[in-house]
Amino acid sequence: MRKFILIAILSAFVLSACSSFNDKDPDSHSSASLARFRAGEIQEYQGKLLSPAVGPRDNSIKGIQQVDINTYNLRVTGLVNNEITMNYSQILEMTTFKRLITLHCVEGWDATILWEGVSLVELIEKSIPKSNAVTVIFHAADGYTTSLPWALIKERQLILAYRANEIVLPPEMGYPFIVVAEDKLGYKWARWVTKIELSDNKDYKGYWESRGYSNEADIRK
Numbered sequence: 001m002r003k004f005i006l007i008a009i010l011s012a013f014v015l016s017a018c019s020s021f022n023d024k025d026p027d028s029h030s031s032a033s034l035a036r037f038r039a040g041e042i043q044e045y046q047g048k049l050l051s052p053a054v055g056p057r058d059n060s061i062k063g064i065q066q067v068d069i070n071t072y073n074l075r076v077t078g079l080v081n082n083e084i085t086m087n088y089s090q091i092l093e094m095t096t097f098k099r100l101i102t103l104h105c106v107e108g109w110d111a112t113i114l115w116e117g118v119s120l121v122e123l124i125e126k127s128i129p130k131s132n133a134v135t136v137i138f139h140a141a142d143g144y145t146t147s148l149p150w151a152l153i154k155e156r157q158l159i160l161a162y163r164a165n166e167i168v169l170p171p172e173m174g175y176p177f178i179v180v181a182e183d184k185l186g187y188k189w190a191r192w193v194t195k196i197e198l199s200d201n202k203d204y205k206g207y208w209e210s211r212g213y214s215n216e217a218d219i220r221k
């Protein structure tokens with residue numbers, strides 16, 4: 001009996017943790033998600049309810065990274081003709097794009113957030129990738145890696161975001177930059193990106209991919 005109660009409590013906890021990212025009532029936010037919105041963060045966009053930029057808990061491999069913006073650099077390297085290194089303000093000078101996109105995690109939760117950032121294609125093309133570069137590997141401040149095909153980044157015109165719901169990307173969500181890997185599972189959304197590497201290895205596997213997760217990471221719709 002005691003075991004049963006324990007299991008019941010545990011499953012209630014797990015269920016509430018998973019669903020707190022979503023708002024079941026399409027017309028209003030749950031109190032759990034309202035509590036997570038930051039000062040200045042918008043909660044609605046074009047008549048649609050947004051999810052708080054910061055989720056209910058952190059699952060990153062080494063915890064939330066605090067990146068020092070004064071020493072921060074983003075490098076585009078590997079199979080390129082013109083390796084580039086840019087600081088935060090240089091990247092922010094690039095043309096910005098705004099998109100309402102939902103992040104789906106393999107764990108079952110999702111979050112609809114208004115992302116704002118620069119074009120990954122424009123950024124990567126500054127490095128003049130070699131013709132045999134087929135894979136783009138994202139390296140992050142916590143040692144995390146994940147990759148996407150270069151052709152897919154171009155086809156979907158993916159962005160590298162530095163703002164979410166009209167506020168500067170919070171450290172929890174990847175400050176200074178997160179890859180907004182539209183239509184791909186959460187583990188493709190590299191946070192705290194420090195290096196972008198062009199590679200000819202079409203089978204490259206990042207942190208979760210090398211631990212058994214699908215390298216395609218497509219969302220089942």
Ligand SMILES: Nc1nc2c(c(=O)[nH]1)N[C@H]1C(S)=C(S)[C@@H](COP(=O)(O)O)O[C@H]1N2
Binds near residue numbers: 104106140144188191
């Ligand atoms: N640098 C870095 N980026 C990362 C991760 C990580 O551990 N390190 N985790 C990924 C995973 S598995 C998900 S689902 C998303 C969102 O992470 P969250 O569940 O901790 O909010 O970030 C992704 N990006």
Ligand SMILES: [Mo]
Binds near residue numbers: 059106107187
């Ligand atoms: Mo995830």
